[in-house]
Amino acid sequence: MIIDVIIALGKIAVVLLVGLGLGAYLTWVERKVAGHIQARMGPSVVGPFGLFQPIADGVKLLTKESIIPRGADVPVYYLALILALVPSLLIFSVIPFGPSFTIFGKEIKPIISDVNIGLLIVFAMGSIAVYGTIFAGWASNSKYAFIGSLRKAAVIVSYEVVLGFAVLGVILIAGSLSTVEIVNSQIEKGIWYIVYQPVAFILYLFCMLAESGRVPFDIQEAEAELVTGYNVEYGGMRFGLFPLAEWYLNVVGLSAIAVVLFFGGWSGPNIFGPLSPYIWFLVKTFALVFFTLWLHWTLPRFQAKDITDIAWKILLPIALLNVVVTAFVVYLFS
Amino acid sequence: MPWISKEREERIKNRYKDVNVTRYEHAVSFEVNIDIFKDFLKYLRDEEGFKHFVDLTCIDFPEREERFQGVYILYNPDHNERVIVKTWANNGRLPTVTDLWPGAKWGEREAYDMFGVEFEGHENLRRMFLWEGYPHFPLRKDFPLEGYKEEELPSLTEVLAGREDPPSHDFELVHTKIATLEDIERTERARLKKKAQLVLNWGPLHPGTHGTIWFLFDLEGEEVVQCDVILGQLHRGMEKIAEHLHYFQFLPYTDRMDYISAICNELSYVQAVEKLLEIEVPEKARYIRTMFAELQRINSHLLWLGTGALDLGALTVFLYAFREREKIMDIIEGNAGYRLTTAFLRIGGVHYDLAEGTLDVVKAFVKDFYGRLKEYHSLLTRNRIWLRRTKDKGIITKEDVHAYGLSGPVARGSGVPYDIRKLEPYAAYDEVDFDIPVGEVGDVYDRYLVRMEEMVQSLRIIEQCVEKLEKLPKSAPYINKKHPAVMAPKQDVFNDLEDMVKNFRIVVHGEEAPPGEVFSSAENPRGELGFFIHSKGDSRPYRLRIRSGALYNLSIFPKLIQGGSIADAIALLGSLDPVVGETDR
Numbered sequence: 073m074i075i076d077v078i079i080a081l082g083k084i085a086v087v088l089l090v091g092l093g094l095g096a097y098l099t100w101v102e103r104k105v106a107g108h109i110q111a112r113m114g115p116s117v118v119g120p121f122g123l124f125q126p127i128a129d130g131v132k133l134l135t136k137e138s139i140i141p142r143g144a145d146v147p148v149y150y151l152a153l154i155l156a157l158v159p160s161l162l163i164f165s166v167i168p169f170g171p172s173f174t175i176f177g178k179e180i181k182p183i184i185s186d187v188n189i190g191l192l193i194v195f196a197m198g199s200i201a202v203y204g205t206i207f208a209g210w211a212s213n214s215k216y217a218f219i220g221s222l223r224k225a226a227v228i229v230s231y232e233v234v235l236g237f238a239v240l241g242v243i244l245i246a247g248s249l250s251t252v253e254i255v256n257s258q259i260e261k262g263i264w265y266i267v268y269q270p271v272a273f274i275l276y277l278f279c280m281l282a283e284s285g286r287v288p289f290d291i292q293e294a295e296a297e298l299v300t301g302y303n304v305e306y307g308g309m310r311f312g313l314f315p316l317a318e319w320y321l322n323v324v325g326l327s328a329i330a331v332v333l334f335f336g337g338w339s340g341p342n343i344f345g346p347l348s349p350y351i352w353f354l355v356k357t358f359a360l361v362f363f364t365l366w367l368h369w370t371l372p373r374f375q376a377k378d379i380t381d382i383a384w385k386i387l388l389p390i391a392l393l394n395v396v397v398t399a400f401v402v403y404l405f406s
Numbered sequence: 407m408p409w410i411s412k413e414r415e416e417r418i419k420n421r422y423k424d425v426n427v428t429r430y431e432h433a434v435s436f437e438v439n440i441d442i443f444k445d446f447l448k449y450l451r452d453e454e455g456f457k458h459f460v461d462l463t464c465i466d467f468p469e470r471e472e473r474f475q476g477v478y479i480l481y482n483p484d485h486n487e488r489v490i491v492k493t494w495a496n497n498g499r500l501p502t503v504t505d506l507w508p509g510a511k512w513g514e515r516e517a518y519d520m521f522g523v524e525f526e527g528h529e530n531l532r533r534m535f536l537w538e539g540y541p542h543f544p545l546r547k548d549f550p551l552e553g554y555k556e557e558e559l560p561s562l563t564e565v566l567a568g569r570e571d572p573p574s575h576d577f578e579l580v581h582t583k584i585a586t587l588e589d590i591e592r593t594e595r596a597r598l599k600k601k602a603q604l605v606l607n608w609g610p611l612h613p614g615t616h617g618t619i620w621f622l623f624d625l626e627g628e629e630v631v632q633c634d635v636i637l638g639q640l641h642r643g644m645e646k647i648a649e650h651l652h653y654f655q656f657l658p659y660t661d662r663m664d665y666i667s668a669i670c671n672e673l674s675y676v677q678a679v680e681k682l683l684e685i686e687v688p689e690k691a692r693y694i695r696t697m698f699a700e701l702q703r704i705n706s707h708l709l710w711l712g713t714g715a716l717d718l719g720a721l722t723v724f725l726y727a728f729r730e731r732e733k734i735m736d737i738i739e740g741n742a743g744y745r746l747t748t749a750f751l752r753i754g755g756v757h758y759d760l761a762e763g764t765l766d767v768v769k770a771f772v773k774d775f776y777g778r779l780k781e782y783h784s785l786l787t788r789n790r791i792w793l794r795r796t797k798d799k800g801i802i803t804k805e806d807v808h809a810y811g812l813s814g815p816v817a818r819g820s821g822v823p824y825d826i827r828k829l830e831p832y833a834a835y836d837e838v839d840f841d842i843p844v845g846e847v848g849d850v851y852d853r854y855l856v857r858m859e860e861m862v863q864s865l866r867i868i869e870q871c872v873e874k875l876e877k878l879p880k881s882a883p884y885i886n887k888k889h890p891a892v893m894a895p896k897q898d899v900f901n902d903l904e905d906m907v908k909n910f911r912i913v914v915h916g917e918e919a920p921p922g923e924v925f926s927s928a929e930n931p932r933g934e935l936g937f938f939i940h941s942k943g944d945s946r947p948y949r950l951r952i953r954s955g956a957l958y959n960l961s962i963f964p965k966l967i968q969g970g971s972i973a974d975a976i977a978l979l980g981s982l983d984p985v986v987g988e989t990d991r
Contacts, residue, residue, distance in 0.1 A: 110725040297976050372791045373719025375973040
């Protein structure tokens with residue numbers, strides 16, 4: 073029993089450290105990628121290849137003066153931070169990084185909690201995260217922040233619905249909500265579900281961009297219109313937390329879920345030895361993350377009403393159709 | 407610009423008997439009595455086709471009883487004729503012309519701000535650049551150049567911190583009164599009566615406003631119900647400064663108006679002065695001017711493209727545009743010595759001969775730039791999101807182009823081929839071959855396409871200029887130093903006694919201009935930049951009015967944005983492309 077707790081704590085520690093470390097280093101990756109896309113160098117001064125840049129940024133953010141605006145609702149102001157960061161971290165609790173293995177006669181699954189409603193947790197966390205944005209906008213007592221948070225709320229409400237219906241197809245085929253089971257069923261069938269569900273994957277990509285507030289759906293930030301929108305009144309590390317949670321942890325978390333749902337999770341030819349599944353998982357995840365970054369630095373931004381228009385009028389009907397067709401096919405062939 | 411024809415003049419004189427016509431070579435003005443003034447303007451607009459509003463200003467003559475003279479510049483787009491109408495104010499009052507040309511709204515505000523002339527019937531006559539409660543009218547002749555000395559005034563931060571002791575600055579040196587927080591609040595309230603849910607202050611310091619423009623949006627949700635713009639954050643009183651400088655001394659100030667396209671500003675100013683002083687410009691100088699003006703136009707359009715795309719979220723285009731812009735900056739720096747505020751042109755020519763190798767660099771740039779333009783097109787032109795953000799947004803009709811006095815790519819985007827380079831060719835524009843792209847719908851997307859195509863046309867012009875300049879001998883003169891009002895180049899001054907004496911005389915006494923009037927304008931990247939000079943025969947202009955294209959283009963913004971959202975505002979503002987240095991002067 074004690075051992076179980078220790079193992080669980082160990083897994084949490086590893087995921088948390090890796091997650092936050094990744095978040096920090098993704099800023100470096102993003103800046104490098106953006107730099108090369110934009111015909112410039114990206115960070116290159118601090119350390120070799122600018123590798124210490126995230127540390128310098130962290131130190132800067134931590135030591136900066138942080139001002140709470142006059143008239144702010146202070147408890148809610150802080151609650152927003154927690155509500156932004158915690159859900160995006162909790163997504164990682166249901167991500168399976170590899171197959172279970174045995175060490176000293178003890179079976180260990182490289183997932184924090186293999187619950188049979190794993191995907192529901194992901195959606196729930198996505199929905200809770202929007203409170204972080206809304207609270208941040210409300211508590212800041214600023215018009216810009218308020219408008220930004222309202223935009224975000226409108227986007228999340230519409231895309232949560234689409235997201236739910238988009239992955240329903242995969243769930244129908246796999247017959248489970250557990251992330252581990254979904255991967256296992258793909259390995260058993262020897263096929264990735266993107267082959268069965270290409271439409272769902274595209275819908276998922278849209279939703280992923282919308283949920284994580286990446287271009288072309290970054291209307292809640294929209295530097296040129298709303299300065300940075302909902303987090304404009306936050307300073308120092310409090311400000312840093314929002315992009316960390318939204319732009320990096322959320323993107324990585326949702327990309328990992330996409331890999332689980334559509335790209336067979338950790339499956340892949342065993343060419344790296346015992347670490348092969350983990351490497352495959354990370355490679356697939358980061359390929360998706362890179363794709364997101366690539367879009368971010370290429371496309372212009374949609375308008376708020378266009379985004380919700382697309383969600384309700386185009387994506388949702390497609391998703392519904394996809395679910396119905398999948399259900400039929402699954403019913404006929406099983 | 408061809409001015410009003412004799413024939414039309416006769417017709418008008420037959421109809422209105424007591425109209426005085428003054429004909430200078432570059433300005434023809436009708437002086438009418440204030441009683442028939444509105445009637446006369448209406449006649450000119452409806453019957454004679456002078457429907458395009460160019461500019462409105464005042465001149466102060468303290469020795470006259472009426473004191474203020476209103477000056478209205480109109481344009482007939484069908485016959486390509488221009489005319490100036492003047493009238494004397496009645497007890498410091500003039501009738502408003504906003505019912506005839508809505509674009510006069512801001513011009514009248516400015517005249518009120520600067521002269522205290524009241525325009526009867528104006529819907530909301532407020533100060534344009536200065537704040538509500540500022541007691542003086544700066545362009546009046548009795549306003550001293552150094553300003554009125556003020557009581558010591560603490561800075562805003564000091565007021566906020568509650569400091570009562572004498573502030574740290576030496577306020578003996580601060581002559582001009584600074585607006586207090588109450589003044590600013592009063593200004594804001596005077597502009598906009600709140601009708602909807604919330605008033606959003608957009609600016610003065612906001613990344614989307616391209617400078618220090620202060621927008622007030624009255625929002626219902628995200629929909630803009632009404633809007634007004636508060637300008638003046640960058641107001642430096644250029645017109646007042648010009649009245650106290652010799653003609654050549656004012657040249658560097660023009661750089662600081664539309665600082666993105668300094669050489670075009672200089673070209674416009676230098677031309678006006680050359681027309682006043684009757685200076686011929688050598689061929690080489692004309693071609694150098696044309697080439698650099700077009701390089702500057704590409705430079706300016708690249709900045710517009712970059713920031714416009716940045717505003718709509720396409721972050722990468724910004725840096726691609728700046729990569730090319732840097733090359734133009736290098737070419738300009740290599741010739742003028744400065745990158746931004748170049749002061750490259752001189753009255754009568756250009757400051758330096760072409761630097762060695764310039765033409766090769768320009769050729770290489772032109773060759774490369776065609777491909778770069780394709781790159782921009784592939785990023786944006788067919789992009790669905792870009793289309794969605796720009797198509798059918800902020801449509802300007804042809805009527806509005808004339809009524810608001812719009813010019814430059816904004817006018818051409820609506821299908822009005824109003825391009826001074828063709829209508830009144832200056833520099834070498836009549837000797838080179840180029841087309842004027844026009845839009846069809848007049849939306850943000852059309853203005854985008856027009857500007858993109860203008861860059862191609864600029865490249866064509868540059869190619870022709872390079873060709874011509876390569877043929878011209880190295881020894882060809884680049885400045886007309888024979889004219890008594892033109893300063894000789896520096897190397898001549900150090901080697902030649904006569905040139906030195908002449909320069910000395912000009913620097914000390916200035917150029918002697920004949921009395922008269924000139925209105926001359928040039929096609930800037932941001933529209934028609936005109937200079938109206940009223941000379942009384944001194945080395946300084948009695949009144950120098952700067953007709954800013956960016957200001958008039960911006961003046962239609964509050965109308966266009968009604969019913970749009972904040973996201974539209976940013977796309978729209980990007981397509982109007984104002985530069986605050988020019989709108990505020």
